Amino acid sequence: MDIFDFRGKLIGDYAGYTRSFLAVREPRLRRFVNEQLDAGVLWPEPLIQLNPSFEAGGDIDELAATGVLHPECCHVFRIKSDADQQGRALKLHRHQSEAIRVARTGFPYVLTTGTGSGKSLSCIVPIVDHVLRQGTGKGIRAVVVYPMNALANSQLGELDKFLGLGYPDKKGPVTFARYTGQEKPEER
Structure with missing residues (x-):
C-alpha cells in the first residue's frame, strides 16, 4: 500500500467521522467550520524527514x-x-x-545526538564495563535517572535484552533493577 494513499484514506475517514457529529445551526458559523475542515485545519500536511545516517564506529568486539x-x-x-x-x-x-x-578514561563527557541514535547505550556500555572490571557483588555501582517512566521502562527492556538473553536463567553478570514508584511493594 502506498503510504500517501493510506494517509488520504485515513484523513477521509477521520473527516467523515468529524463531520458526522458536527451540527452547527447558525449559517455563518456552519460555513466557517466547513471552510476550516475543507482547508484541513485538523489534519495538516505530513512532515517528511530523512533519517540521518550516522558514521560507523566499529563494534563491541573491536573495543x-x-x-x-x-x-x-x-x-x-x-x-x-x-x-x-x-x-x-x-x-x-x-x-x-x-x-x-572517553568514558573509559574516567573524564566526564557529554554526548548530544539525535533521537534514536544510541545515547542510552553509550551510557550503559561503560557502566556494565565498569561493573565487570570492579567485580560483581559489591552493592550498587550506578544509578541512572531518566526524565520519564516510559523511558525507564524502555531501558529496562534494553537491559533485559543484553543482560538476560544468552545467560543461564536469563541472569547475566551484572544485575539491575528499575524503580519508578509504580512497582508493587514486594518488588520494592
Whole structure:
C-alpha cells in the first residue's frame, strides 16, 4: 500500500467521522467550520524527514580486543534472540564508540545526538564495563535517572535484552533493577 494513499484514506475517514457529529445551526458559523475542515485545519500536511545516517564506529568486539572494554562485554552486547542466543557483534556508531572510549578514561563527557541514535547505550556500555572490571557483588555501582517512566521502562527492556538473553536463567553478570514508584511493594 502506498503510504500517501493510506494517509488520504485515513484523513477521509477521520473527516467523515468529524463531520458526522458536527451540527452547527447558525449559517455563518456552519460555513466557517466547513471552510476550516475543507482547508484541513485538523489534519495538516505530513512532515517528511530523512533519517540521518550516522558514521560507523566499529563494534563491541573491536573495543574489547583493544582493551577499551572488558572481554565479557563481547558476550553481553550482542544482537541476540531466543533462537540465536550467541548472536552477532553489536555495531556502533562513531559517536557511541568515541563516547565509550572517553568514558573509559574516567573524564566526564557529554554526548548530544539525535533521537534514536544510541545515547542510552553509550551510557550503559561503560557502566556494565565498569561493573565487570570492579567485580560483581559489591552493592550498587550506578544509578541512572531518566526524565520519564516510559523511558525507564524502555531501558529496562534494553537491559533485559543484553543482560538476560544468552545467560543461564536469563541472569547475566551484572544485575539491575528499575524503580519508578509504580512497582508493587514486594518488588520494592
